Amino acid sequence: MKFLIAPDSFKESMTASVAAHTIARGIKACLPEAITLELPLADGGEGTMDVLVNALEGCKQQYQVTGPLFEPVKASVGLIQDNTAIIEIAEAAGLHLVPVSQRNPEQTTTFGVGELIQRMLDQNIRRFLVALGGSATNDGGLGLLVALGAKIYDKSGQALSPIGQSLGLVANLDLSALDPRLKQCSFMVACDVTNPLIGSDGASAVFGPQKGATPEQVILLDQGMSHWAKQLNRFYGSSGNSIETLPRGGAAGGLGAVFHTVFKASLKPGIDQVLKSVHFDRLCQDADWVITGEGAIDGQSLAGKTPVGVARRAKHFGVPVVALAGKLGKGYQGVYNEGVDTILCITPEGQPLEQALEQAEQHLYDSTIQVVRQLMV
Known part of the structure; x- marks a missing residue:
């Protein structure tokens, strides 16, 4: 048998x-x-990188980057054939990196995920498979964008910290200094959920409590995410509703929406990609x-x-x-x-x-x- x-x-x-x-x-x-x-x-969450690296006979490299609480952490990247890097966002922004007593998605960041992409750009990597899942964050990708050169400001012109609490305060998004090498890159994003960016099924409402958010914080984060979606719409000319309701846009606290909108990435079920690879x-x-x-x-x-x-x-x-x-x-x-x-x-x-x-x-x-x-x- x-x-x-x-x-x-x-x-x-x-x-x-x-x-x-x-x-x-x-x-x-x-x-x-x-x-x-x-x-x-794995299905796009934790462990996806290891599964794919083993299945495709790749290798891993480790870097020190900024963790979800702005502390230094060690994070690995997988390298496979076709000069492709596997970025597992939990490596740099995972919930396991935050002690239970300090979990608060208003204060966490995806900055380290952007740093990992920067390290790969420096190695002339231009193809990325990004596994979304297991994050401690609900920052809508602000940290990711800032690490890659973007600037975010409030209505008074003050730079904002790239955390979930800042989502509702974004008045200006300056992408002029965004790393130009990103225009040469292709991103495929593996998701382990189908949730949209906002609403009762959105990133904040469904996953915020798992990341330490109180009921009051969930409401504020969802309102902030809605405001952030409107800002993305303003800069990228898409329908605001399409960003807000994009399937898988709420993955990893809104990273799905940012990868799709800013980097034109396709968002796919992670398990399908893994099953095919193995x-x-x-x-x-x-x-x-x-x-x-x-x-x-x-x-x-x-x-x-x-x-x-x-x-x-x-x-x-x-x-x-x-x-x-x-x-x-x-x-x-x-x-x-x-x-x-x-x-x-x-x-x-x-x-x-x-x-x-x-x-x-x-x-x-x-x-x-x-x-x-x-x-x-």
Whole structure:
């Protein structure tokens, strides 16, 4: 029997590689003769760079850049064939870089993401694949633009700090000093969500609380993002509504909209790009079972998260899919309509989050054994 093991990371507890290996151990504990093919995945969020670098036999380079709290951090860039750089924005602006007690998307910046692009421009790189996901930011890309040479001012002509709190104060955007090499570049952006820039489904409302925003801050950030969309419209001549409602424009606190508007980037589902790069279809065709999973499965998973992307592809080949999750949230039942046959929450009911994260690897191993035994009945 052949198992294709294709999980994403389990946030704050296991990388995708560790998760895949743990599932494989669980399968082997029940079926020593089973064939297990480990295929760690990502969907545009954290881990995308590592998955693609490994799949495409690339390499990584590390730089010191400005972190989300304006502190120095070490961030890696992936380099693959065709002189292409993979920028994973979580490397320079990730939520994991901000202590829980300091999480506040009004004060965080994507400045370091722009610095990473600058480093690549200095190496004569002109092709970029940018993975949006896992950010601590809601600055609408202000930090990114300022790092690349843009200037932002309030109505009195004072330079603004490139943070989320400044979005509603932008009165002038000076792009005259934007790095001219950017005109020679092409950007393809991999997103793990489909949310627009503003509104009840927008960047601030949906992801702001995860990044530390209070209900009052969510309202202010959304108002600021709406103002920022109007400024982008003013400078780029597009319909304001098209920027505000652009699918995936709200990814990474508005970076999706800026990459699309300023750099003419295409915004694509990250999981589709990853599955193509790792030759998922070829590997799936003769599998008996696919086992996938990630930290949480809920209604947001339908927007293109790894388990759903995997299930949709496996469905083409009639291969049954098991999804394992650290948490099952509101709307998780929707994934059954996308090709998932069995879902199992690996976390014991009522276990505190901190303990669940510490024991996640053991829980994943035990749950895999449980699933495989059920499959054999």
